[in-house]
Amino acid sequence: xxxxxxxxxxxxxxxxxxxxxxxxxxxxxxxxxxxxxxxxxxxxxxxxxxxxxxxxxxxxxxxxxxxxxxxxxxx
Numbered sequence: 001x002x003x004x005x006x007x008x009x010x011x012x013x014x015x016x017x018x019x020x021x022x023x024x025x026x027x028x029x030x031x032x033x034x035x036x037x038x039x040x041x042x043x044x045x046x047x048x049x050x051x052x053x054x055x056x057x058x059x060x061x062x063x064x065x066x067x068x069x070x071x072x073x074x075x
Contacts, residue, residue: 007065007072016055027052 015027022028033040053061 005070007068009062009065011053011058013050013052014055014058015052018055026050 013026019025019028019031021032030040
């Protein structure tokens with residue numbers, strides 16, 4: 001509409017040294033359960049898969065996306 005070049009990134013399941021342990025996400029929930037000696041909660045059948053991304057890798061990926069050539073519509 002305005003002729004702006006955009007890039008789109010979908011960010012999921014990122015973790016790193018400053019993760020908030022009470023944020024309710026899967027990585028922090030696993031950490032809190034493990035540290036307190038509780039069983040890890042797995043919802044559903046346990047057959048689902050997830051991918052996790054370390055924060056440094058996320059930042060590098062976002063920087064590469066921002067530096068990608070005009071007209072790149074990746075991922």
